[in-house]
Amino acid sequence: MVNKQTLNGEWTITSLGEREVSVTGMVPGMVHEALLQHDIIPDPFYQDQEQAQRWVGETDWRYERTFVVGETLLAHDCVLLRCHGLDTIATISINGREIGTTENMYRTYEFDVREVLHAGDNSISITFAAPMVYSRQQEAEHGVMPTWSVGDHRVDAGSYIRKEPSNFGWDWGPQLVTSGIWRDIELLAFNTGRIQDVQILQEHHDGTVDLTLVLQVERFHELPQRAEVRLKQGDETSFSLMIPIPEDGKATSTVHIAKPHLWWVNGMGEQPLYDLTITLKSVDDKPLDVVEKRIGLRTLRLDRHADEWGESFQFTCNGIPFFAKGANWIPGDVYVARMTREDYALPLRAAQEANMNMVRVWGGGIYESDDFYDLCDELGLAVWQDFMFACGTYPTTQEDFMANVRAEAEDNVRRLRHHASLALWCGNNELEMGLIAPHWTEHTMSWDDYGKLFDVLLAEVTAELSPETDYWPSSPHSPCGDRSDHINEDCGDGHLWAVWHGKQPFEWYRTMNSRFVSEFGFQSFPEPRTTNEFTKPEDRNLTSYVMEYHQRSPIGNATILHYMLDWFQMPTSFEMMSWLSQYLQAIGMKYAVEHWRRNMP
Known part of the structure; x- marks a missing residue:
C-alpha cells in the first residue's frame, strides 16, 4: 500500500529582508498567521492596522523543518514530495539540494525526491519570493496589465502571478498580500x-x-x-x-x-x-x-435552447428544470488556510435552510477546499464554479503563462469533477465587462487575446476532462448579438448593479427581466457587536476615518446614506443606523427577489 508521511505541523518561518524575523508557524498556514500568533504584527482588522503589515508582502520568506525518513520508505520504487498548495513563487530544497520551483498557488506539485532523501534526519526548506516585488518585476518587463472595479486600497499587481486576486485587496476586503504553505504537504512512496x-x-x-x-x-x-x-x-x-x-x-x-x-x-x-x-x-x-x-448519481446541466425571446438559461437536475436561488461565495477568511470544515458548514447550512439551491464560487478567490464541495454535495447546493480570473487583463500571449494556466485548470477540474454538486464551469468574473471599458485597449488585451484563454483553452480542458458539466466563458456573458452587450435580457446571465453603483431606485429591479441574474446586491453595515470588534467608541460614526477605511467601496457609506434618507428619517445614533441599514438592505433585496420569482417560468 502507498506509504504516506505528512510534513504538516510546526515549521520555522524566517524573513529574508531588512526586518529580522524568525518564528514558528503551523502548516497548513500563512506567514501572517504565524506573525499574528507571535505578536510580530497587530490584528489587521482592528482600526487601520492593516496598513502596518504591507511589508509582509514585500518580503521573501523561508519555511524550514527537519523530518525523519525510515529505511522502509526509501525501499519503495517511487518516492514523491507532493505539495497541495504553495503560495506562490517558491523554491524547494531538500538536504541542501534544490528539487524544484513553483509558480501557482492553485496547483498541486509533485517532485521525485527518492535520490535526495536518506535514512534518518532530513531537512526541507521552501523559499517564497515576495509577491509584490515579483509582480512589479513582471510589470517592468512586460508592461502593466489594467484591472478595474475592485475598490479602494487595492494594488494592480495580480495579473502576472497565479495567486488569489482578492489577496491584493477588493471592494469588500483588505489588502493583505501573504505567502505560505496553505495546503497539505506530504511524502508519498509507491511500489510497482x-x-x-x-x-x-x-x-x-x-x-x-x-x-x-x-x-x-x-x-x-x-x-x-x-x-x-x-x-x-x-x-x-x-x-x-x-x-x-x-x-x-x-x-x-x-x-x-x-x-x-x-x-x-x-x-x-x-x-x-x-x-x-x-x-x-x-x-x-x-x-x-x-x-x-x-x-452522487444525477445529471446537472445548463439548458440553453432557443425560445421566442432568444435563448433560455436554466439549470436542470435529472432532466427537470429548477429555479436557481442562491448567492455568490467569496473566500470565507482573508487567511484561507485557516478555514475549517466547521467554518464552511455554518454559512452553507444557513444557505440550505434559507431554501437556496445554488452557490457561485466567485472568480476572484480560490478553488475551494474539498470540505466545501463535500458539504455542498451533502446539502444539495449546486455549485457554479468560476475559474480564478477576475476584473483584469491577463498575459495570454505568453506561452509560459498559458501552460501554467492549463496545468492549473487540469489540476482543479480533475479534483472537483466527480462532485454531485458541480453544475457549471465558468471562465472568469467580469472580464467581458472590462473589454468594452476605455482602460482596456488592443495594447493590453484584445478580444482575440481574451479568446485564447476563455473561448479555447478552458473550453478544451473542461470538454476533455469534465464533459458532463457545461462550460460558460464569462459572467456576465451574452451569446446573443454583439458580445459587448453583456447584460442582454434575451439570453445569458447578467450582473445587475445599477442600484448600488448607479443609485437607481429599488423599483428599478422590477424593470429587469434577465434570463439569469448571477450578481446583484446592496450593502449594509454589520451589526453593532461586529463593529465594536474593530473600532473604538470614537470611531463609531458614519464619516469617521476608521469606518471609511473599512468601507472599500469608494461610494459605499455615502450610498447607504443616500438610500436611507430616501426611505427613513435620519437615525439618531450610529447603532440605530447600523440596524436600519440592514433593514434597508432587506427592502432592496425583497424588491429584486420577489420580482424575479414572479417571473419564474
Missing part, C-alpha cells in the same frame, strides 16, 4: 504502480445509470496489475468488480446500476451519496494504492 487519475462518467436512461470508470495507472514494473472497484451506499454494496490494467496503464469499465438512488438539488429531493473505492493490486493481490471518492 500508482493510480494517477480516475474519471467517472454517468449515462442516465429510463431510470437506470451506466457508470463508466476511466483509470490511468503509472506502472513502475511490467508486472500484472488490476484494480478492485467497489461502490457502496451506506452498508449496501451496489457492485464490486476487478479491472485488469493493460500495459499502457489506461483501463475503462462500465457498470449498469438498475435501481439508482438519485441525487437532487435542495428542494427537489434527497441527496444520497455513494462511496467509490478503487484499489490498485499486484498480481499476488497486495494493495498498491487506493483512491476514494464520494459521488
Whole structure:
C-alpha cells in the first residue's frame, strides 16, 4: 500500500529582508498567521492596522523543518514530495539540494525526491519570493496589465502571478498580500504502480445509470496489475468488480446500476451519496494504492435552447428544470488556510435552510477546499464554479503563462469533477465587462487575446476532462448579438448593479427581466457587536476615518446614506443606523427577489 508521511505541523518561518524575523508557524498556514500568533504584527482588522503589515508582502520568506525518513520508505520504487498548495513563487530544497520551483498557488506539485532523501534526519526548506516585488518585476518587463472595479486600497499587481486576486485587496476586503504553505504537504512512496487519475462518467436512461470508470495507472514494473472497484451506499454494496490494467496503464469499465438512488438539488429531493473505492493490486493481490471518492448519481446541466425571446438559461437536475436561488461565495477568511470544515458548514447550512439551491464560487478567490464541495454535495447546493480570473487583463500571449494556466485548470477540474454538486464551469468574473471599458485597449488585451484563454483553452480542458458539466466563458456573458452587450435580457446571465453603483431606485429591479441574474446586491453595515470588534467608541460614526477605511467601496457609506434618507428619517445614533441599514438592505433585496420569482417560468 502507498506509504504516506505528512510534513504538516510546526515549521520555522524566517524573513529574508531588512526586518529580522524568525518564528514558528503551523502548516497548513500563512506567514501572517504565524506573525499574528507571535505578536510580530497587530490584528489587521482592528482600526487601520492593516496598513502596518504591507511589508509582509514585500518580503521573501523561508519555511524550514527537519523530518525523519525510515529505511522502509526509501525501499519503495517511487518516492514523491507532493505539495497541495504553495503560495506562490517558491523554491524547494531538500538536504541542501534544490528539487524544484513553483509558480501557482492553485496547483498541486509533485517532485521525485527518492535520490535526495536518506535514512534518518532530513531537512526541507521552501523559499517564497515576495509577491509584490515579483509582480512589479513582471510589470517592468512586460508592461502593466489594467484591472478595474475592485475598490479602494487595492494594488494592480495580480495579473502576472497565479495567486488569489482578492489577496491584493477588493471592494469588500483588505489588502493583505501573504505567502505560505496553505495546503497539505506530504511524502508519498509507491511500489510497482500508482493510480494517477480516475474519471467517472454517468449515462442516465429510463431510470437506470451506466457508470463508466476511466483509470490511468503509472506502472513502475511490467508486472500484472488490476484494480478492485467497489461502490457502496451506506452498508449496501451496489457492485464490486476487478479491472485488469493493460500495459499502457489506461483501463475503462462500465457498470449498469438498475435501481439508482438519485441525487437532487435542495428542494427537489434527497441527496444520497455513494462511496467509490478503487484499489490498485499486484498480481499476488497486495494493495498498491487506493483512491476514494464520494459521488452522487444525477445529471446537472445548463439548458440553453432557443425560445421566442432568444435563448433560455436554466439549470436542470435529472432532466427537470429548477429555479436557481442562491448567492455568490467569496473566500470565507482573508487567511484561507485557516478555514475549517466547521467554518464552511455554518454559512452553507444557513444557505440550505434559507431554501437556496445554488452557490457561485466567485472568480476572484480560490478553488475551494474539498470540505466545501463535500458539504455542498451533502446539502444539495449546486455549485457554479468560476475559474480564478477576475476584473483584469491577463498575459495570454505568453506561452509560459498559458501552460501554467492549463496545468492549473487540469489540476482543479480533475479534483472537483466527480462532485454531485458541480453544475457549471465558468471562465472568469467580469472580464467581458472590462473589454468594452476605455482602460482596456488592443495594447493590453484584445478580444482575440481574451479568446485564447476563455473561448479555447478552458473550453478544451473542461470538454476533455469534465464533459458532463457545461462550460460558460464569462459572467456576465451574452451569446446573443454583439458580445459587448453583456447584460442582454434575451439570453445569458447578467450582473445587475445599477442600484448600488448607479443609485437607481429599488423599483428599478422590477424593470429587469434577465434570463439569469448571477450578481446583484446592496450593502449594509454589520451589526453593532461586529463593529465594536474593530473600532473604538470614537470611531463609531458614519464619516469617521476608521469606518471609511473599512468601507472599500469608494461610494459605499455615502450610498447607504443616500438610500436611507430616501426611505427613513435620519437615525439618531450610529447603532440605530447600523440596524436600519440592514433593514434597508432587506427592502432592496425583497424588491429584486420577489420580482424575479414572479417571473419564474
